Amino acid sequence: MKIQNLGEFAFIDSIKSETITDSSTLRVGIGDDCAVYIPTEGMDQIVSTDVMVEDVHFSTNTTKPFDIGYRLTAANLSDLAAMGSTARQVLLAVAVPKEYDVIKLQTIYDGVKALCKEWQVNIIGGDTVSTKGPLVLTMTAIGELPANTAILRSGAQEGDYIGVTGVIGSSSVGLDVLLSQEEGYSFSKNAHQRPMPQLAVGNLLRAMGVHAMNDISDGLANELYEIAKASNRCLYIEAEKIPLHEETRKWGEKKGINPIEFALFGGEDFQLVFTFSEELLEEVKQHPNMTVIGRVGEAGDTVFLMTDQSTEILSKDGYDHFS
Ligand code: ADP
Ligand code: MG
DSSP: OBHHHHOHHHHHHHTOTTOOSOGGGEEEOBTBSSOEEOOOTTEEEEEEEEEEEBTTTBOTTTSOHHHHHHHHHHHHHHHHHTTTOEEEEEEEEEEEETTOBHHHHHHHHHHHHHHHHHTTOEEEEEEEEEESSSOEEEEEEEEEEETTOOOOGGGOOTTOEEEEESOSSHHHHHHHHHHTTOSOOHHHHHHHHSOOOOHHHHHHHHHHTOSEEEEOSSOHHHHHHHHHHHHTEEEEEEGGGSOOOHHHHHHHHHHTOOTHHHHHHOOOOOOEEEEEOGGGHHHHHHOTTEEEEEEEEEESOOEEEEOSSOEEEOOOOSOOTTO
8 A cells, every 4th residue: 555545644553553662761652742751860861863865875675674664773773872871762754755655664663663672762753744755764862871971972082992892894794795696694684784773882881981982874984083073183093903794804805805994984883983091991802892993192183094014094985975
């Protein structure tokens, strides 16, 4: 069925089930003029929005509707993770072509609900409009963290170490592999289709007292430059230390691409990059999901990539939406 045959109100009714996963933070969900949610005392409320446009940020040719919803939610919750917060609520506004298949849109919601359930996040509202353009999905996410403890990009200090969570570059390898219709590479394909926002580890890093943090959505190079610029510090990255999955090395070898490029310029890993003082070095090194990749240096805004042979200015060419 097309969305225009079902109508706005019947559509909203149809996606209402399983939108509440934690009723303790909510008075009023979908169905009234506004949602009413309950902030926890002593916590700052943090909020962020992401827009995804069909054929710009996703394509139903390469991504299943369920995974579109899942990835949209992962991107939003990843922003909350990057401040060290707990995710609480999301709103999802959709601009839908009249001819759009209802089941497809409902399946996108199923993907949203799946990840929301995993992190006990409520879907508390949105808006539904029709458009002559492509499908547009706009998600707003609300989280909370102890007052005045949000970890900013601007907090990097000279002498800090730089760490990352997980492995970097696997999502873009996964996309490449999917586009090539290659068998295998299941870790990378999964990293692309079902990325996991790093909310738990983001919270832990905040509690540990890291100085600066950013999520890796547009490639590690881009995110490092954002920290460098916001903190007015030069960053020194050891190329060899950037954690890559073995599939990334294998795919790089097959394609004749230096695998580090997937990490630096690939994007959509939704891992975290952070800077921290020497006191935390042992704790970070011991953590199974964290890797130290470099140091914060003098005032400036340049990121340097160091190998055994040389130290070079890191190219900035992460994924840029206007290039
Ligand atoms: P209003 O006219 O007051 O904006 P709507 O009819 O647009 O109300 O929405 C009714 C309820 O449904 C509201 O709670 C709104 O947040 C929710 N809602 C509308 N569209 C969506 C959507 N696409 N996803 C989730 N909730 C939605
Ligand atoms: Mg409305």
